[in-house]
Amino acid sequence: xxxxxxxxxxxxxxxxxxxxxxxxxxxxxxxxxxxxxxxxxxxxxxxxxxxxxxxxxxxxxxxxxxxxxxxxxxxxxxxxxxxxxxxxxxxxxxxxxxxxxxxxxxxxxxxxxxxxxxxxxxxxxxxxxxxxxxxxxxxxxxxxxxxxxxxxxxxxxxxxxxxxxxxxxxxxxxxxxxxxxxxxxxxxxxxxxxxxxxxxxxxxxxxxxxxxxxxxxxxxxxxxxxxxxxxxxxxxxxxxxxxxxxxxxxxxxxxxxxxxxxxxxxxxxxxxxxxxxxx
Numbered sequence: 001x002x003x004x005x006x007x008x009x010x011x012x013x014x015x016x017x018x019x020x021x022x023x024x025x026x027x028x029x030x031x032x033x034x035x036x037x038x039x040x041x042x043x044x045x046x047x048x049x050x051x052x053x054x055x056x057x058x059x060x061x062x063x064x065x066x067x068x069x070x071x072x073x074x075x076x077x078x079x080x081x082x083x084x085x086x087x088x089x090x091x092x093x094x095x096x097x098x099x100x101x102x103x104x105x106x107x108x109x110x111x112x113x114x115x116x117x118x119x120x121x122x123x124x125x126x127x128x129x130x131x132x133x134x135x136x137x138x139x140x141x142x143x144x145x146x147x148x149x150x151x152x153x154x155x156x157x158x159x160x161x162x163x164x165x166x167x168x169x170x171x172x173x174x175x176x177x178x179x180x181x182x183x184x185x186x187x188x189x190x191x192x193x194x195x196x197x198x199x200x201x202x203x204x205x206x207x208x209x210x211x212x213x214x215x216x217x218x219x220x221x222x223x224x225x226x227x228x229x230x231x232x233x234x235x236x237x238x239x240x241x242x243x244x245x246x247x248x249x250x251x252x253x254x255x256x257x258x259x260x261x262x263x264x265x266x267x268x269x270x271x272x273x274x275x276x277x278x279x
Contacts, residue, residue: 001116002051004270005058005109006044008263009065011256012106013037019102021250029075032068033106036061040109047116055117062113069107076100095177101170105260108163112267115155153274154203157213160267161199164220167261168192174257184230187223188261195220195268202271209272217268220261227258 016033025031043058076098080086083093094100171188180186195216202209231253238248249255 001112001119001270002044002047002058004263004266005047005062005112005116006041007266008109008112008260009037009040009044011259011263012109013040015102015254015256015260016106018250018254018256019099027075029071033065033072033103036064036068036109040065040113044113044116051119058113059117062110062117065110065113066107067110069103069105069110072103072106073100076103095173099170099173101166101173104166105163105170108159108166108260108263111159111163115152115159119152149274153209153271156267156271156274157199157203157209160213160217160264160271161196163267164192164195164199164264167264168196170257171261174254182230184226188220188227188258191216191220191223191261195264199268199271213268213272217265217272219265220268221265224258224261224263224265227261228255231255231258 013034013036016030016037020030020034023030039057040061043061047055047058077100080090080093080097080100083089083097085093087093168188168191171185171192175185175189178185195213198208198213198216202213232255235245235248235252235255236242238244238252240248242248
């Protein structure tokens with residue numbers, strides 16, 4: 001969980017920096033996701049080495065990411081409303097204005113980090129404890145601070161569904177700017193409905209968690225990696241190629257945006273593995 005949190009923070013922070021650089025950081029709030037990225041990555045790294053060291057800082061930073069995602073969404077909606085025509089031309093302004101779902105996608109860092117900060121290493125019960133409590137079910141084994149493994153799996157599956165829908169929606173609007181001039185642009189949009197449905201079904205169904213959700217999660221991860229390579233190729237095809245990288249990365253296809261789909265795929269795999277153990 002710490003590793004996935006650090007990865008999501010890196011992707012989200014880099015994309016926020018590049019997208020907000022287009023707007024020349026006119027609003028001080030544009031700096032907040034960028035400023036939150038380095039300490040979150042450090043806290044996640046500490047969690048890999050010594051879990052206790054990251055619990056407090058990672059939890060606070062995660063709450064800050066959640067608040068920042070909500071505030072960012074309000075500011076992006078306000079920005080769309082301030083465009084010529086406002087919401088009367090919503091179909092056009094939502095596409096060419098501030099990405100409406102992007103701040104909520106950065107909130108995924110907060111959800112991951114908060115869940116990760118609550119978890120504790122699972123300790124096998126002693127033989128004496130088994131003798132004293134022989135009727136205790138495996139389902140009630142603690143996983144975190146009094147949270148059952150099954151409940152945690154349900155949270156991960158629900159998180160996969162929510163952020164999968166947001167990632168697919170953001171991909172739709174971003175690719176609509178490019179008029180879907182390549183067939184690959186449709187793949188994250190096509191993957192979104194079945195992935196969301198499978199994640200929701202996996203909250204209750206072991207079969208969906210064991211068979212369908214892992215396959216769709218792997219497909220989402222692979223599609224994110226392919227999208228990253230295609231965006232990189234798009235930047236290379238711009239005037240100046242990589243010799244003008246600083247400008248082309250800002251004005252070209254959002255380089256790390258497809259990797260958010262990879263994060264959704266990782267979440268789905270975590271949810272499917274936990275369901276298998278819970279059952």
